[in-house]
Amino acid sequence: MGERTVYFLSDQTGVTAETLGHSLLTQFNSRNFRHVTLPFMDTEDKVREAVRRINEAAAAGGPRPIVFSTLVQDDFRAIVRQADGLHLDIFDVFLEPLGAELGETPTHAAGRAHGMSDVHTYMKRIEATNFALANDDGGISRNYDVADVILIGVSRSGKTPTCLYLALQYGVYAANYPLTDEEFEKGELPELLLKYKKKLFGLTITPERLRQIRRERRALGKYSTAQQVRFELREAERLFRRYAVPYVDTTEFSIEEIASRILDSTGVERRVRP
Amino acid sequence: MGERTVYFLSDQTGVTAETLGHSLLTQFNSRNFRHVTLPFMDTEDKVREAVRRINEAAAAGGPRPIVFSTLVQDDFRAIVRQADGLHLDIFDVFLEPLGAELGETPTHAAGRAHGMSDVHTYMKRIEATNFALANDDGGISRNYDVADVILIGVSRSGKTPTCLYLALQYGVYAANYPLTDEEFEKGELPELLLKYKKKLFGLTITPERLRQIRRERRALGKYSTAQQVRFELREAERLFRRYAVPYVDTTEFSIEEIASRILDSTGVERRVRP
Numbered sequence: 001m002g003e004r005t006v007y008f009l010s011d012q013t014g015v016t017a018e019t020l021g022h023s024l025l026t027q028f029n030s031r032n033f034r035h036v037t038l039p040f041m042d043t044e045d046k047v048r049e050a051v052r053r054i055n056e057a058a059a060a061g062g063p064r065p066i067v068f069s070t071l072v073q074d075d076f077r078a079i080v081r082q083a084d085g086l087h088l089d090i091f092d093v094f095l096e097p098l099g100a101e102l103g104e105t106p107t108h109a110a111g112r113a114h115g116m117s118d119v120h121t122y123m124k125r126i127e128a129t130n131f132a133l134a135n136d137d138g139g140i141s142r143n144y145d146v147a148d149v150i151l152i153g154v155s156r157s158g159k160t161p162t163c164l165y166l167a168l169q170y171g172v173y174a175a176n177y178p179l180t181d182e183e184f185e186k187g188e189l190p191e192l193l194l195k196y197k198k199k200l201f202g203l204t205i206t207p208e209r210l211r212q213i214r215r216e217r218r219a220l221g222k223y224s225t226a227q228q229v230r231f232e233l234r235e236a237e238r239l240f241r242r243y244a245v246p247y248v249d250t251t252e253f254s255i256e257e258i259a260s261r262i263l264d265s266t267g268v269e270r271r272v273r274p
Numbered sequence: 275m276g277e278r279t280v281y282f283l284s285d286q287t288g289v290t291a292e293t294l295g296h297s298l299l300t301q302f303n304s305r306n307f308r309h310v311t312l313p314f315m316d317t318e319d320k321v322r323e324a325v326r327r328i329n330e331a332a333a334a335g336g337p338r339p340i341v342f343s344t345l346v347q348d349d350f351r352a353i354v355r356q357a358d359g360l361h362l363d364i365f366d367v368f369l370e371p372l373g374a375e376l377g378e379t380p381t382h383a384a385g386r387a388h389g390m391s392d393v394h395t396y397m398k399r400i401e402a403t404n405f406a407l408a409n410d411d412g413g414i415s416r417n418y419d420v421a422d423v424i425l426i427g428v429s430r431s432g433k434t435p436t437c438l439y440l441a442l443q444y445g446v447y448a449a450n451y452p453l454t455d456e457e458f459e460k461g462e463l464p465e466l467l468l469k470y471k472k473k474l475f476g477l478t479i480t481p482e483r484l485r486q487i488r489r490e491r492r493a494l495g496k497y498s499t500a501q502q503v504r505f506e507l508r509e510a511e512r513l514f515r516r517y518a519v520p521y522v523d524t525t526e527f528s529i530e531e532i533a534s535r536i537l538d539s540t541g542v543e544r545r546v547r548p
Contacts, residue, residue, distance in 0.1 A: 012531070012534075013530045013531050013533075013534035014534060015293065015530050015534070016293050016294060016296075016297040018547065019289065019290050019293045019294070020290060020293070020294055020364060020368075022290075022547060023290040023344055023364065024364065024365070024368050024369065024372055025372075027346060027365075027369060027372075027380040027381060028372070028373065028376050028378045028380055028381065029378060029381060030376050030378060035544075035547055037537075037544075039534045039535075039538050040534070040535070040538060064375070066372070066375060070297055072301060086371060086372070086375045088368050088371065088372065090294060090297065090298065090364070091298070091301075093367050093368075094294075094298050094362050094367075095298065095301060097360060097362065098298055098299075098301075098302070098340070098360070098362065099302065101338070101340060101360045102302050102304050104302045104303060104304060106301040106302055107301060107302065107303060119483075121528075122528060122529070123487070123490070125435065125529060126432075126435055126487075127490075129434065129435045129438065130434075133407075133410075133434070136407075158400075160403065160404075160407070161399065161400055161403045161442060164403065164438050164442060165442055168435060168438060168439055168442065168529065209393075213397070213400075216397065216401075254395075254396060255396070255399060255442065256287045256289050257286070257287050259287075260286075260287035260288060260289070260313045260314070261313075261314070263311075264313050264314060270309075270311075273292065273296060273309055
């Protein structure tokens with residue numbers, strides 16, 4: 001079987017169609033897909049052009065294309081249904097029962113989801129991102145009083161991307177502080193952190209994986225030796241246990257999962273909804 | 275009518291359920307919702323506890339809860355269907371037609387979507403994030419040769435969060451360079467950037483909105499005066515036009531939208547799929 005093209009069609013960014021489609025496709029073993037996102041399909045011409053592309057892919061002789069779409073307008077969905085492919089659209093299926101429940105007909109206002117309907121939301125995400133950057137790696141600001149959570153862990157355990165994801169996705173104020181030989185020699189967390197003990201959350205990782213990540217950054221030197229990596233992780237986990245800091249092993253997790261687990265475990269509230 | 279509780283149930287992070295639910299709800303005028311995400315519902319006990327919470331909310335007398343869920347296991351979905359609320363589950367609806375199309379039965383491997391099935395994907399996102407941080411604000415690295423895109427624009431036009439979003443979501447290498455009085459006085463882009471002219475993409479914004487954003491950061495001084503803001507934006511747009519740099523007005527857009535528009539306009543390929 002040849003490669004199958006999967007289209008993500010949207011009158012907006014395509015993020016919802018991609019997320020939906022990805023969730024569904026990972027339930028199957030097939031992997032031979034070519035992904036094509038067609039965002040901002042907000043005129044009839046653009047939708048017809050998308051259908052032309054889908055039909056062209058279908059005509060090429062491989063397996064029939066799959067089309068995940070989130071098109072708000074009924075007439076646009078009707079056009080896409082004519083394309084030579086399997087068409088799955090969340091609005092087709094869910095809009096009617098939801099409208100019946102809410103006692104409302106949908107406004108069909110394309111561009112409202114993910115739209116900057118709310119300037120406030122945008123600002124919150126930006127502010128949280130600035131906070132994460134200023135408080136990265138025990139950085140200059142150390143505004144731990146306004147932090148929602150302070151991630152601690154050894155170098156390259158995933159602190160920075162997790163903080164940035166929490167900020168961008170949820171508007172959560174996440175600082176991070178690296179655990180180094182200084183803390184390990186004393187066997188103590190610094191006073192600076194202990195003042196905010198309830199906000200601390202630890203990240204750990206397996207030695208094998210950490211070595212792999214560190215080697216990409218700096219192949220030589222003590223930093224990525226098996227011995228050093230094992231020492232740091234053992235001491236970090238000892239500190240987590242000593243101070244009863246909740247922690248998660250990030251080895252098998254994506255950034256989304258680490259972030260979700262932190263929110264779930266700490267009970268920190270999302271400041272914005274994506 | 276009282277507040278209606280909307281649940282996002284998932285055996286994983288809840289990101290797909292939240293994204294789906296948010297897209298659908300924004301099609302209606304109702305806004306009086308309380309959002310509750312219940313992630314990692316991966317045992318029967320947890321699912322039953324979720325149903326208990328939903329029924330408790332229903333019994334409180336307000337409008338019936340709405341439940342968006344992405345539960346892979348049939349038996350868990352069956353339990354949630356018994357809850358007192360409107361239950362919308364993407365697996366219920368789409369898994370069967372998709373399986374028929376692929377000629378496969380779903381593997382029902384909970385935790386595969388968003389899972390770190392692919393270490394390679396994780397590394398790519400981390401590397402892209404490190405690149406964005408090192409190349410932020412015309413930063414120290416200036417590895418523009420490996421950049422996929424270089425965002426240019428005045429201070430606070432949205433460059434940094436957009437670069438970080440492109441990195442975390444799509445693994446795209448995005449650098450950014452601030453346009454300042456230096457460029458405006460010369461009326462030229464620096465040689466450093468012109469070497470990579472095809473990678474440049476401009477961000478602009480309305481003067482009113484930029485002033486509002488800058489005031490939050492620094493209320494006093496020339497930085498957020500109406501005159502300065504208008505001058506900088508006029509000169510920046512003049513530079514975009516002079517060098518035929520494509521650009522977008524970010525005023526009405528969310529970070530997702532700005533990022534999608536950049537990928538759509540430049541044709542830069544996502545290095546990873548979320």
